[in-house]
Amino acid sequence: MNKDKKKIFIIDTSAILSGKPLSFGNAELITTINIEQEIKPGGRDYLNYIYLKEKCLILKTPSKDSLKKIKETIEKTGDIDRLSIFDTEILAIAFDENKQKDVEVAILTDDYSIQNVATYLKIKFNSINQNGIIKKFKWISRCRGCGKKFKDNISICPICGSDTKKIVIKKEEIDE
Ligand SMILES: [Zn+2]
Numbered sequence: 001m002n003k004d005k006k007k008i009f010i011i012d013t014s015a016i017l018s019g020k021p022l023s024f025g026n027a028e029l030i031t032t033i034n035i036e037q038e039i040k041p042g043g044r045d046y047l048n049y050i051y052l053k054e055k056c057l058i059l060k061t062p063s064k065d066s067l068k069k070i071k072e073t074i075e076k077t078g079d080i081d082r083l084s085i086f087d088t089e090i091l092a093i094a095f096d097e098n099k100q101k102d103v104e105v106a107i108l109t110d111d112y113s114i115q116n117v118a119t120y121l122k123i124k125f126n127s128i129n130q131n132g133i134i135k136k137f138k139w140i141s142r143c144r145g146c147g148k149k150f151k152d153n154i155s156i157c158p159i160c161g162s163d164t165k166k167i168v169i170k171k172e173e174i175d176e
Contacts, residue, residue: 005104010094011057012109013038013086015128016049030097032089033059047139051168062092069095070117077120079113087114094123142167 007027013035029052039049053059062070070092074080083091090107091114098105098121106124107114118125141150145162149169157164 008097008105010107012090014110015108017045018128029056030058033061060093062089063096066092066095082113
């Protein structure tokens with residue numbers, strides 16, 4: 001039988017802070033519920049985070065067993081001093097998800113310590129910058145009145161005087 005496996009990506013803070021939109025098709029996108037503590041309201045990082053959360057991001061808490069397993073593992077591999085509590089949670093969530101049958105789990109991260117521990121635990125990972133799933137994008141302002149798009153962050157349209165809205169676009173869609 002040739003069943004399609006459900007894909008699950010676990011993302012770390014660097015994936016969110018990369019400022020790159022992640023395009024996943026039907027895959028599930030999961031991160032730790034505590035990640036919000038690392039991302040301060042306001043600014044582009046926060047917008048990226050909100051965007052992902054509205055689109056598809058699922059927030060989870062790792063199981064105690066998995067957290068314990070990860071803590072033991074990172075002591076063994078020597079990565080313990082290089083991993084934040086969030087990194088540990090990301091790994092533990094990946095470990096939890098990996099226990100399911102008929103799913104394909106991968107951590108999206110550029111962090112070498114996370115990659116190292118993932119390898120040790122036989123969890124797949126993808127590097128963010130080398131992965132083909134990243135699309136180039138940009139936050140721009142779009143006029144709520146006339147619909148004109150602006151590269152710069154402006155709140156009032158200079159053409160018709162309406163308010164603008166922040167939107168995400170692909171780079172080539174900017175009309176100046
Ligand atoms: Zn306008």
